[in-house]
Amino acid sequence: VIAAEEGCEVILVGDETRLKMELADLGSDLPIVHAPEEIGMGDDPAKALREKPNSSISVCARLVRDGEADAFVSAGSTGAVMAAAAIVIGRLPGVWRPAIAAVLPTPGSATLLLDAGANLEVKPKHLVQFALMGSVMAEIHLGIKNPRVGLLNNGEEPSKGRKTEQEAFPLLQKASVNFVGNVEGRDLATAKADVMVTDGFTGNVVIKTAEGAVQMAAALAMEELAVLQPTVLAQVMDALEGFRRRLDYEQIGGAHLLGVKGVVVIAHGASSRVAIANAVKMAGGMADAGLVAKVAERIAES
Amino acid sequence: VIAAEEGCEVILVGDETRLKMELADLGSDLPIVHAPEEIGMGDDPAKALREKPNSSISVCARLVRDGEADAFVSAGSTGAVMAAAAIVIGRLPGVWRPAIAAVLPTPGSATLLLDAGANLEVKPKHLVQFALMGSVMAEIHLGIKNPRVGLLNNGEEPSKGRKTEQEAFPLLQKASVNFVGNVEGRDLATAKADVMVTDGFTGNVVIKTAEGAVQMAAALAMEELAVLQPTVLAQVMDALEGFRRRLDYEQIGGAHLLGVKGVVVIAHGASSRVAIANAVKMAGGMADAGLVAKVAERIAES
16 A cells, blocks of 8 residues: 555456455555465475465466566565466576575665575576676666676685685686676675575575674664663664664565566565565566566567 | 683694794793794695695694693694694594584674685585584583584575475484574574584685674764764763773684694784784683593484
């Protein structure tokens, strides 16, 4: 509803009775598509998709496939969203592995990290496609030409890393991306790259570690700030309101699944209204900017 | 010198002329062992050890092997320290892969993370040994009995992870450690485990990501705090002094290489005097507590 008020055309997909009641409470009359089945977080994704053709994830995927929606946003099972995107919507020609691109805040801007969890293990050539797809999204989302791409590694030297990273390095040098070499986790602070590529296991761990480290630092800082006078502390908290907003994963929107024939956004499982609204707005923006066509073109050229 | 003043018996190893001059400046007469050769950060570790038998790293390793020192601390090339530890000092019986244990601050305590970079790729059984060795160090360093061990993974469910994590899970359940299941990067904030095990690539990325995320958050916070009046800001900075100390990697000491026949500590390459002193003190404490014998015992029992 928040997103719709800000100009997005939203279709709600889910249990019609429940959604109608909730919309009535909010005084809204957004269109609803009925989807009586539900895929649980614990369900096997592929099996759940087969057995529950009327789950909201399946219905959303069909709306996108049939051109009735430009994008779909779900805070449901990541596995089921990926499976629905691959099976119902389909991969773009030439894409080996769709990848999840997450947006990580950096001082003054943001870094796109992919893969954030779609492919736990990857080949060097997959990392090159992640770099191509991530560059397209960075151009649109960060508004920069020729975004810098870094390979996440355990050191800066080209010889660093596992066999995968060692082999990916020269491939990335030859690829038509602005490859700036190896980057490390600490480059989240230096913003050395606009796009960081890695396998989905490492990417997932990086995002959760960054989240955990920031929370941990905030908790430690609060313990120390408790010595301040209440009036001073209140001023500090006011000043930090913007800081919290900038680091808040809710504000950032969702992670985009790149490499499929539609805009597919995976929102955080514990998303609030604001988070979902931001994910919907970001998805709408990506659809308007022609994300899918541009990714298809970049992959076709490579 | 700081460490020596606080009761450590320190032997300095390095270029005698240079060290003598520096000690004279400090008015100290610590014993020196001459080591005229130097291994650079870019040198191939194994080759450098063979070609430079009188580098400080080689000499230190021989002092430990020959019982003339209980521990050695180096801020030099991690690869060369590991190679010297493996070749000169030797692995403990039954240890497949020595691993680096790093100390990460958590609210109220700390978590040991291993492997922090010695073995970029590991087998499930290696992770079990990391859990055993890490538990011994946690008992000594954190002073807790039966430390909780977590497997770093991309989700909490036992089925999560790559093949390595999936196979390690049941092995850890059967091992004589207090296995609490899968943990995620965000558990740095929840302190769900005292010991986290993972491969050395992921471990290295996690440490650097945590460092980068905290720096990034601090930079963002400072931008927002700039709106405060100078006197208020000064109070905040005073209050955060302790916070900085707690998160400061310099204060924590060095990462310990576990599984070799001696206490071997790898200090951060960019270590200050304080950092080195803390690493030396921690190494001394570990030697006094019988770290090596206790690790040997735990591995022999397993």
